[in-house]
Amino acid sequence: MFRKLWKGAVFAAAATLTGAVSPALAEYPEKPVTMVIPLGAGGSHDLNARVITSTIPSFLDQAMIVRLTPGAGGQKGTQEVANSSADGYTLLFSHNYIDMLQQHVENLPYKPMDDFVPVARINYAPIAVVVRADSPYKTFEELIEAAKAKPGEVRMAHSGNWGALFVPAAQIMKARDAYFNMVPYQGGGPAMQALLSGDADLTMGFPSTLSSLLASGDVRVLATAGAERIYPDVPTFGEVGVEGDVGFMHRVVLAPADTPPAVLEKLEASFAALLEDKTYNRMMSRLGENVDYMSGADYQKMREEQAEAYKDLVDSITQ
Known part of the structure; x- marks a missing residue:
């Protein structure tokens, strides 16, 4: 009788222990x-x-x-x-x-x-049009004038077709009747590197990618999305003739x-x-x-x- 009771207790304990570690009862996340x-x-x-x-x-x-x-x-x-x-x-x-x-x-x-x-x-983040600090384009208007005068010669690095940089660029080109040579890269980081290395004349960026570059003096911002200015001396898209919901990434x-x-x-x-x-x-x-x-x-x-x-x-x- 004692042996039967002892074996039953062991089996019950084992079942309890097994249930405690059962994946079905585990709480997310386990890894x-x-x-x-x-x-x-x-x-x-x-x-x-x-x-x-x-x-x-x-x-x-x-x-x-x-x-x-x-x-x-x-x-x-x-x-x-x-x-x-x-x-x-x-x-x-x-x-x-x-x-x-x-x-x-x-x-x-x-x-x-x-x-x-x-x-x-x-x-969410408002986008900005960016050139190198040594770029001949000092203002957004100078950039647009160049793109109109020589369609396709002003190269813009972007993060992929119909992506977060491509779409506002397309809206800008349509609004201002200008044309950039759109060159795709695998993300905003590689697009910015293309600008810094001289492989592109402009790109776009968000505050997180621009803060250190602005502090080091490597880039210049020509225009930004949003109803209000992000940088005191930089116009908004609306101020440069690009109206509507342009350049916001969620x-x-x-x-x-x-x-x-x-x-x-x-x-x-x-x-x-x-x-x-x-x-x-x-x-x-x-x-x-x-x-x-x-x-x-x-x-x-x-x-x-x-x-x-x-x-x-x-x-x-x-x-």
Whole structure:
């Protein structure tokens, strides 16, 4: 009798122990989370992601790892995440042009609305037109005059067709009846390096990529997006004859569409918690970036509006 009772206790204990470590009962996340950036190194997404991944582990209870996967104007990395397991361990750090605009100009290997769900919008950034400090173009008007006088000779480095640098450039060319020679690179970082090395005459950039270059005196900003001036002596797009919604990039975290609600809730709560983190806010301020969080549900509403607006935008640019 004693032997039977003892064996039964052992089996019960083993069953309890097995249940305690069962994957089905484990709490997400059990391992590091990978955040794929579909762009090259050194761009604003890369710089913003370094701040996020250095501070979010305190709230996520796991490390977050950046993986840069540039190619095909952002489609390579985006497809990688679309094809990944919907378990919360592979996320996409993208922007509105890749997410909602490209579907109107190309047959994509994925369906943005069907294959992804927003986790959070991290912030948004106004773009700036940039030349080297030794450029002969001292003002935006001088740049436009050159592009009109010699169509195709003024080379602009950008981050890929219909990307965050390409779209505002196309809007500027249409608004001012000018033409740049558009040269693609695998992200904003490589595009900026092309400018600095002399392979391009201009590019565009965001505050995080420009702050150190302006401090070192390597570049000159000729115009910026937004209703108000970012730099006191630099005009806005509206002041130089480029009206409308031009040059705003929303940085968004997306997950595969079938990611479990509990996982999405944990992720969203972790990103939202960054708003109250002093280190995160200080590091973002040093980058020159704003902190303007939006929940996944709220950004989804904006995303649906973007899908419609970008169809009209593409039509206006290509006609």
